[in-house]
Amino acid sequence: MSTLSLVTAPLARVPGVAIALIALCAVFAVTSPGFATPANITNILTQSTILLLLALPMTLIIMTEGLDLSIGAVLTFASIVLAITAVTTGSPTLAFLAALAVGLFFGLANGVLIAVFDIPPFITTLGTLGIAQGLSLVVTDGQSVVGIPRSIEAIYSGAVVGIPLPVILAALAYALTHTLLYHTHFGTYVFALGGNREALKVAGISVRGMLIRAYIFGGLMAGFAALLMTARLNSAHPTAGIGMEFDAIAAVAVGGTSFERGNGWLLGTLLGVMTVGVLRNGLNLLAVPSSAQVACIGALVIIALFIDGLRGEQ
Amino acid sequence: MERVTVSPLFELRGISKEFPGVKALDNVSFEINAGEVHMLVGENGAGKSTLMKILCGAYRADQGSFFQNGEPVGIHGPTDARKFGIAVIFQDFTLVPYLDIAQNIFLGREFASRLPGLIDRRRIHAEAKRVLDMIGFDIDPRIPVHKLGVAQQQMVEIAKALSQDARILVMDEPTATLSDRETERLFAMIDRLKKKGVAVIYISHRLSEVFALGDRITVLRDGRKIASLLPAETTPDQLVTQMVGRPVDATYTRPSRPTAGVVVLEVKNISGPSGFSDVNLTVRAGEIVGLCGLVGSGRTEVARAIFGADRVTAGEIRLNGERIGHSAEDSARRGMALIPENRKTQGLALARSVGDNIVLAGLRKLFPSGFFVPRRALKAARAIIDKLRIATPTPRRPVATLSGGNQQKVVIGKWLNADARFYIFDEPTRGIDVGAKAEIFRLLDGLVHNGAAILMISSEQIEIVHICDRAYVMRSGRIAGELAHHELTEANIVRLGIHQ
Numbered sequence: 001m002s003t004l005s006l007v008t009a010p011l012a013r014v015p016g017v018a019i020a021l022i023a024l025c026a027v028f029a030v031t032s033p034g035f036a037t038p039a040n041i042t043n044i045l046t047q048s049t050i051l052l053l054l055a056l057p058m059t060l061i062i063m064t065e066g067l068d069l070s071i072g073a074v075l076t077f078a079s080i081v082l083a084i085t086a087v088t089t090g091s092p093t094l095a096f097l098a099a100l101a102v103g104l105f106f107g108l109a110n111g112v113l114i115a116v117f118d119i120p121p122f123i124t125t126l127g128t129l130g131i132a133q134g135l136s137l138v139v140t141d142g143q144s145v146v147g148i149p150r151s152i153e154a155i156y157s158g159a160v161v162g163i164p165l166p167v168i169l170a171a172l173a174y175a176l177t178h179t180l181l182y183h184t185h186f187g188t189y190v191f192a193l194g195g196n197r198e199a200l201k202v203a204g205i206s207v208r209g210m211l212i213r214a215y216i217f218g219g220l221m222a223g224f225a226a227l228l229m230t231a232r233l234n235s236a237h238p239t240a241g242i243g244m245e246f247d248a249i250a251a252v253a254v255g256g257t258s259f260e261r262g263n264g265w266l267l268g269t270l271l272g273v274m275t276v277g278v279l280r281n282g283l284n285l286l287a288v289p290s291s292a293q294v295a296c297i298g299a300l301v302i303i304a305l306f307i308d309g310l311r312g313e314q
Numbered sequence: 315m316e317r318v319t320v321s322p323l324f325e326l327r328g329i330s331k332e333f334p335g336v337k338a339l340d341n342v343s344f345e346i347n348a349g350e351v352h353m354l355v356g357e358n359g360a361g362k363s364t365l366m367k368i369l370c371g372a373y374r375a376d377q378g379s380f381f382q383n384g385e386p387v388g389i390h391g392p393t394d395a396r397k398f399g400i401a402v403i404f405q406d407f408t409l410v411p412y413l414d415i416a417q418n419i420f421l422g423r424e425f426a427s428r429l430p431g432l433i434d435r436r437r438i439h440a441e442a443k444r445v446l447d448m449i450g451f452d453i454d455p456r457i458p459v460h461k462l463g464v465a466q467q468q469m470v471e472i473a474k475a476l477s478q479d480a481r482i483l484v485m486d487e488p489t490a491t492l493s494d495r496e497t498e499r500l501f502a503m504i505d506r507l508k509k510k511g512v513a514v515i516y517i518s519h520r521l522s523e524v525f526a527l528g529d530r531i532t533v534l535r536d537g538r539k540i541a542s543l544l545p546a547e548t549t550p551d552q553l554v555t556q557m558v559g560r561p562v563d564a565t566y567t568r569p570s571r572p573t574a575g576v577v578v579l580e581v582k583n584i585s586g587p588s589g590f591s592d593v594n595l596t597v598r599a600g601e602i603v604g605l606c607g608l609v610g611s612g613r614t615e616v617a618r619a620i621f622g623a624d625r626v627t628a629g630e631i632r633l634n635g636e637r638i639g640h641s642a643e644d645s646a647r648r649g650m651a652l653i654p655e656n657r658k659t660q661g662l663a664l665a666r667s668v669g670d671n672i673v674l675a676g677l678r679k680l681f682p683s684g685f686f687v688p689r690r691a692l693k694a695a696r697a698i699i700d701k702l703r704i705a706t707p708t709p710r711r712p713v714a715t716l717s718g719g720n721q722q723k724v725v726i727g728k729w730l731n732a733d734a735r736f737y738i739f740d741e742p743t744r745g746i747d748v749g750a751k752a753e754i755f756r757l758l759d760g761l762v763h764n765g766a767a768i769l770m771i772s773s774e775q776i777e778i779v780h781i782c783d784r785a786y787v788m789r790s791g792r793i794a795g796e797l798a799h800h801e802l803t804e805a806n807i808v809r810l811g812i813h814q
Contacts, residue, residue: 179432182435183427183432183433183435184431184432184433185424185433188413188417188421188424188433191410191412191413191417192410192413192421194412195410195411195412195413196407196408196409196410196411198408199408199409199410199418199421200421200422201392202370202372202392202402202408203408203421203422203423204391204392204393204396204422205421205422261411261412261460262410262411262412263411263412263460264412
């Protein structure tokens with residue numbers, strides 16, 4: 001019952017992102033014959049998984065009136081640490097734990113700098129973006145890390161009863177984040193961090209502690225995404241995650257989460273990720289270069305928010 | 315003399331608190347008895363809020379002690395205060411807009427589910443329903459708080475406090491934003507709480523409330539306790555004298571005004587999407603016209619539309635005979651000023667200096683070349699500060715450090731400096747103490763004496779009756795009627811404003 005109300009309550013603003021998604025699908029289905037095929041749809045879903053893993057925590061962070069610009073660079077660095085650990089130890093488990101540790105470290109650093117030292121999220125995560133990106137280049141000397149065990153690659157290419165493994169993992173991540181946001185103390189306080197921090201203080205809840213947790217969640221999910229990224233490329237590359245934070249923030253914004261007052265919506269983020277995924281895929285099929293795709297995503301964000309703004313006025 | 319030995323429910327003794335440069339509280343003692351409404355009155359800056367913040371653990375006292383049922387206790391933080399059943403309903407609500415009513419009521423105290431780490435949302439909603447029923451507030455606890463009006467949000471705050479087994483409820487100007495009907499409902503609820511043995515500490519600037527509701531009155535002035543007495547022992551006039559330390563007319567009486575001049579503002583049949591339709595009104599030079607009605611009747615919306623801040627879909631607005639209403643910028647250039655209800659978020663750049671705020675609206679006039687000349691700005695600001703007697707040692711002081719009344723004067727000064735000729739005041743005296751109120755009214759009077767025209771919105775009918783030459787009463791987005799000066803009484807305003 002309560003979950004149902006969470007879905008129906010924000011129904012008024014579904015169209016903003018849903019309309020965009022449906023319209024894009026319609027356009028691409030007409031313009032490129034290869035778009036509406038089962039194989040391509042599976043492809044879109046699989047390719048959207050990494051973005052979803054980043055966009056989920058980004059939703060929570062933006063709900064706290066924060067931002068994590070470092071999430072793409074942390075993903076890159078975690079992927080490199082994962083690959084190096086896998087190559088040197090031969091243990092995928094150890095490699096995955098190392099990637100999570102990198103995520104945890106950067107998430108904690110972001111959280112502490114923002115919550116304890118009161119440095120604005122934009123500045124803090126811009127700084128950690130530089131550090132993580134720089135470390136990636138330094139450690140690899142700009143080269144790809146190759147020769148990772150085949151068992152890691154199987155995580156991206158594998159499937160269970162016909163469903164690609166990354167899609168299953170992403171679905172689990174979505175379910176986990178949904179539970180976290182709507183059914184735990186922490187999730188409730190995420191709404192309050194952006195909506196009214198004073199309310200948390202008078203309720204005796206540590207604002208700092210909750211903020212730090214939100215950024216740690218972002219770091220850990222970046223570490224998790226590093227596993228899929230490395231498996232997908234069957235290697236790690238120091239520029240692989242560049243610009244991923246842009247896609248993630250775009251997906252959250254398109255999905256109707258506001259940058260103010262703790263007004264967030266997780267299902268919208270899922271739809272936003274799909275919209276960005278469909279857009280990229282469709283433009284690929286139309287042979288639009290990836291640099292121009294970024295401009296299209298930018299335009300999508302502005303159009304989606306413009307439509308939401310018009311609807312909000314009425 | 316033998317002292318009565320029944321110890322109060324809670325007691326503060328000899329509380330002192332100093333902030334850099336200010337002695338906010340000086341040896342103040344305060345008693346709270348079960349089932350009693352204790353009115354706390356005093357001008358802004360008298361120390362009421364500080365005392366309450368110490369009681370609820372938000373501030374720590376420099377000196378003083380606390381007693382619960384005569385036993386010494388300590389309040390070192392909000393947790394302690396809550397343990398003693400102390401809950402505060404602040405003017406700025408502590409509600410989270412995108413959580414629902416139930417989640418807000420139990421924020422920080424969510425029921426755990428059987429599954430580890432999760433919360434039991436169903437139980438939160440069920441318990442919330444129970445608390446809401448207890449205070450007679452019939453609403454679905456699953457509605458998100460951002461969809462509620464101010465009065466409903468206040469009810470949620472009260473429900474929140476009671477759900478924490480509050481035995482001492484502190485309310486800071488609870489009726490400031492309520493309509494008369496909502497106020498009545500609140501008073502009925504306070505009565506119910508009293509019967510249940512809850513103690514209520516009630517901060518108010520409205521003397522009528524103080525006498526209607528109070529079982530006991532404590533007056534603070536400049537951080538000291540001036541008196542603690544029973545309503546029967548005093549009169550409104552005496553109370554005001556104690557609050558301000560000098561005799562003042564509690565109710566400002568309107569001096570005679572010259573006859574109204576030409577029509578300055580003419581509004582014909584305007585309707586707008588923000589919730590008003592077919593509104594007609596005129597304001598002439600040299601008169602103050604009231605715009606009253608319940609909160610939510612569309613007063614503020616009409617004011618914003620006239621100023622050009624909100625859209626108008628039908629009708630026309632004329633200022634000095636010319637059509638306006640396209641944009642706020644256009645209106646401001648033509649000499650119209652809107653002094654909004656919420657000066658903190660809409661009327662002032664709080665972190666900037668008094669001087670910067672004063673010259674803001676008149677920049678174009680002061681510096682026609684487009685270059686900012688600090689010396690000229692400072693001079694203009696000083697002239698306004700002197701003229702309005704704004705209490706600030708220098709124009710360089712941040713506005714945030716001023717009292718509410720002085721902040722309001724800065725907003726007025728800002729438009730005065732811009733040579734505005736038509737003013738819309740939305741609740742000009744909200745949150746302002748008695749002494750400053752009279753000064754604001756004198757200021758308004760001065761404006762119309764110099765030929766300006768004023769449209770004034772107020773929820774306090776007594777103010778409209780005393781200040782205005784005429785008034786329009788709104789109901790459900792329409793003008794329900796116009797009251798000429800000889801018809802302008804509280805009873806008539808209420809009669810027109812209430813649904814039949």
